[in-house]
Amino acid sequence: MLRTFRGGLLIGLAVAIAIAAGAITYERYDTKTLKRTIRRGEVLCGVNKGLPGFSIPDNKGDWTGFDVDFCRAVAAAIFDDPKKAKFVALDANERFKELQSRKVDILSRNTTWSMSRESNYALYFPAVAYYDGQGFMLPRSRNIDSALDLNNSKVCVQEGTTTVLNAADHFRANNMKYTEVKFPKLEDVLKAYEGGKCDTFTADVSQLYALRLNLIQPSDHVILPDVISKEPLAPVVRQRDDDWMMLVKWTLYAMINAEELGITSKNIDEALKSKKPDVMRLVGTEGSYGEDLGLPKDWAARIIRHVGNYGEVYERNVGEGSKLKIPRGLNSLWSNGGIQYAPPIR
Ligand SMILES: N[C@@H](CCC(=O)N[C@@H](CS)C(=O)NCC(=O)O)C(=O)O
Incomplete structure (x- = not known):
């Protein structure tokens, strides 16, 4: 015990002398994931293997989508290069285990933040990227326009999702009967729905659109x-x-703050010349916010330049600029009737 203590003191002393002599740079944090990511030269991102608007590869293996762009933003902050994000397709069922076993550095995959997922899997959801809710899709020919008119339905749902329990709650709370038609693989659930084996398909509304x-x-x-x-x-x-959690959290908040301040991928060069204090702190011409994250000063400017602000990412992938055309709704900025609200960079 005493020997360890003395050993620790000696190492501490040596480090202090080395810092004072300028021989090594002082690192404020022991950034294991960040260090590994930098050493590897890429961020490994766990994504959905094919959900239009969120994450989907084309036939050349190039990925697009909202969740994909978020990972690219993390890569841009670290490497000044959004291409340094590598995508690993994960099923709903395997996603948490694969993150835990370090197969990926980050999961960016239409995943709902819930208490048990944080506590049971020792994971952390740094900030909400997309406010969603569960809904129902059904054939137009059924002429049903309320989720309260679904009594006695056969409901298609994917196992391993939050969706299963919500459906059960909905039917029970409203005194309706239903039969679950569930499979672990999404393809099988969709096949069942298309084949007329269910009256309705339930999932997050964004996923229903996709x-x-x-x-x-x-x-x-x-x-x-x-x-x-x-x-x-x-x-x-x-x-x-x-x-690492801070880096991921502030990547998202930088994108939301950029939208709020009107900074886009198009006007980032002008923003870098701005004298407005809020803009200067975000783009790194004032303060040391990047350094405090273990990144260069212009971390947020890199994100905005290469990927865009939150609104740009939303619109091009799932909003008006996309095939999905999901209204911004809850995901509008708080100053615009929504609940997307980022703490300030200061
Ligand atoms: N947000 C819900 C649902 C997410 C989810 O995994 N949805 C399914 C249904 S669309 C999915 O992405 N399946 C694709 C797959 O497993 O590859 C959750 O976190 O549990």
Whole structure:
């Protein structure tokens, strides 16, 4: 015990002398994930293997989507290069284990933040990227326009998701009967729905918009306006790696703050010349916010230049600039009627 203590003192003394002599740079944090990521030269991102608007590869293996862009933003902050994000497709069922076993550095995959997921898997959801909720899709020909008119339905749902329990709660709370038609693989759930084996398909509303695009005749299917749950979709990281968690959290907040300040991928060069204090702190011409994260000063400017602000990412992937055309709704900025609100960079 005493020997360890003395040993520790000696190492501490040697480090202090080395710092004073300028021989090594003082590192404020022990950034294991960040260090490994830098050593490897890329960020490993766990994503959905094919959800239009969120993460989907084309036939050349180039990925696009909201969740994909978030990972690219992390890569841009670290490497000044959004291409340094590598995507690993993960099923709903395997996503948490694969993150825990370090197969990926970050999960950016339509995943709902819930208490048990943080506590049971020792994970952490740094901030909400997309406020979603669970809904129902059904054939237009059924002429149903309320989730309260689904008594005695056969409900298609994917196992291993928050969706299963929400559906059970909804039917029980409203005194309705239903039969679950569930499979671990999404393909099988969709096949069952398309094959008429279910009366309705339930999932997060954003996913219903995305999956409807893949049906043979999308316009034959309606998404009911009712939302039966809160699904705050968020990136996920491992617990006890606070500096990595901070980096992921502030990447998202930098994107939201950029939108609020009107800074976009188009006007970032002008923003770098701005004398407005809020803008200067965000783009790194004032303060040492980047250094405090273990990154260069211009970390946020890199994100905005290469990927864009939150609104740009939303619109091009899932909003008006996309096929999904999901209204901004809850994901509008707080100053615009929504609940997207980032703490300030100061
Ligand atoms: N947000 C919900 C649902 C997310 C989810 O995994 N949804 C399914 C249904 S669309 C999915 O992405 N499946 C694709 C797959 O497992 O590859 C959750 O975190 O549990």
